[in-house]
Amino acid sequence: MPIKMIVTDMDGTFLNDAHTYNHARFAQALHLMQKRGVKFVLASGSSYPRLVREFAGYEAQLDFISQNGSVSHAGTSLTNVVPISHPDIDHIIRSVHKSFPAEHISELIVAGVDTAYVDQTMSPASLADTKIFYEQVQVVPDLTQLTTLRPHEAFTKVAVRYTDPVSPTQFKRIMDGQLPNHLLMETSGFNTELIGQAGATKANAIAQLLARDQIAPDEIATFGDNENDLGMLAMTPFSYAMANAAPLIKMQAANVTEFDNNHDGVLKEIIKLLK
CATH class of the missing domain: 3.30.1240.10 (Hypothetical Protein, Haloacid Dehalogenase-like Hydrolase; Chain: A; domain 2)
Known part of the structure; x- marks a missing residue:
């Protein structure tokens, strides 16, 4: 079954330890995703403005799940907020x-x-x-x-x-x-x-995107490295724990990336998946 959506955590997963990424390789991967009609989603514990800063120039083409699922944006449009009283x-x-x-x-x-x-x-x-x-x-x-x-x-x-x-x-x-x-x-x-x-999780926010786009859980790939990624790693047989993740996280994912976050682990897997 073809992959229709790719969701990745940011820090420790998509980003390297210097909080950046390989922009040239990302442009290559994004081109492949768009050519095949694959949605790309950033799912992070940090804030939406920070995510937009990291992906300046691309923001209108991406979906963003920030604050571990409490806030969601489709490009630059706010789509969901789960507030605390x-x-x-x-x-x-x-x-x-x-x-x-x-x-x-x-x-x-x-x-x-x-x-x-x-x-x-x-x-x-x-x-x-x-x-x-x-x-x-x-x-x-x-x-x-x-x-x-x-x-x-x-x-x-x-x-x-x-x-x-x-x-x-x-x-x-x-x-x-x-x-x-x-x-x-x-x-x-x-x-x-x-x-x-309790309902503001990455997994629940992803489920809303799947319903919006009529995509099945086995048509998505997810990448993560920490406890707050476990829910989305359990959603699909195409889940990837990072090579640098703790053993417990690797045990919960269906796959482990060949390379860690400091060596473009997510981007290399995306290109491998879509080529």
Whole structure:
């Protein structure tokens, strides 16, 4: 059965460790996809403005799933938003502050559709790192007062980046007991957890695209490297874990790329699939 849609995660998957990609090889792969009528979808935990920055000049030709499925765009048109209620935003922030010393949380980010908000106490180094993944970042005097400062804004994700000695297992164990069942926490790499509505996942956002385009799950190929990609890797027999992914992720995917993210692993597989 021919592939009709290709979906890839960004950081650690499509992008190399310097957060860029081989533009010449991408142009070659995109030409092949368009020649065969294959849709290309970027699915990331980061923000839509950041994705547009990475694919400037191509944005009108692509679909974008950002913030792990909380926000979707068809080219430059916003198509879906899954917001978190303001009381839930307040609860998440309070829970993080109550559960961890300030020195163990390097980044606490509340994201809206386009703008991400951080506290003025964030260090310059952490702020610079945040701007890699969120193109539009606004510093506010007190993040705990954000919903009061922005009463009409739709917030879609809370990102928490922790530092040693906090481990991923410890962070999840502590926060799982404090989050209501309608909120979901997913690992997004880089010691970062993304918290949003339970239904706001990459897999659910992809399912909406499949329904829109009348494409079956076995007509798509998916690429990922981390926990937040597991849902979309389970959707299709043409799923690929990156060569650089953890063993658990490789076990859940149908295939493993020959090359890692630093050697154009996704693009080489796409060209191989479509030639």
